[in-house]
Amino acid sequence: MMVVGSPEQSETALLAGEVACPHCSAPLRAHGHASTRTVRGLGQERLTVRPRRARCGGCGRTQVLLPAALALRRADTVEVIGTALAAKAAGNGYRTIAAGMGRPVSTVRRWFRRAPEKHVHWLHEQAVKHAFSLNPEILADLKQWPSLLGRSLNILAGAALAFNRLARAELPPWTVIGYFTRGNLLSPPLRT
Ligand SMILES: [Zn+2]
Known part of the structure; x- marks a missing residue:
């Protein structure tokens, strides 16, 4: 499994032999498709990929090649899960968030259980690493955040903006964040 920015860009790069194997760095070649998945976007939006x-x-x-807008093993996009995490970091409870997003309370609770302190520390590390390489000023201008989750998401958002600026791209910020976190905005059931 590899996380790629946009499916269109990765398709072009793949056909041109510009996507390297993560194991041996030789070029990857197109080799059919994985099965079709339908995931939920914000509100009633559905994405079929x-x-x-x-x-x-x-x-x-x-x-x-997993498009970065999708979270690994989740039926909702990175944007949906990220929006819920940002609402949590802003101090909202899971019931309020579930009601506001039109998702079952059990789903939102499951997401939050997959963002324990250890995973938030990992998110923070990824955030700092990407911000530092794209634009270290992001780290200098930070305001105080009451939680590490809020701070991490804020740095990731700043790094996503910096990425779009440098790459002259207009990818949705949560898609870039999905790429930064390699599909693991929430922690996987088993970390290998
Ligand atoms: Zn290889």
Whole structure:
């Protein structure tokens, strides 16, 4: 599994032989598609995606290229889950957030259980790493945040803006954040 920015860009890069295998760095080649998935966006929005599958010309391993707007093993987009986490960081409870987003309370509670303190520390590390390489000033201008989650999301948002500026792209910020966090805005059930 590899996380890619936008499906269109990665398709072009893949066909041009510009996507490197994460194991051996040889170019990946198009190799069919993974099964179609429908995920929920904000409100009633639905996204149907058919992630590209690629095979390495060097080591022969296959990879699924997961679009960065999607979270690993989640039925909701990064934007949806991120919006819920940002609301939590702003001090809202999960019942209020679930009602506001039109999601079951149990779903929102499950998300929050997948963002324990250890994972928030990991998010903060990713945030600082990307902000530092894209524009260190993001880290200098930070206001005080009552929680590390709020601080992490704020840095990630600043880094996403800096990424779009440098890449002359207009990717949705949560998509860039999905890329920064490699699909793991929430912690996976098992970290390998
Ligand atoms: Zn390889």
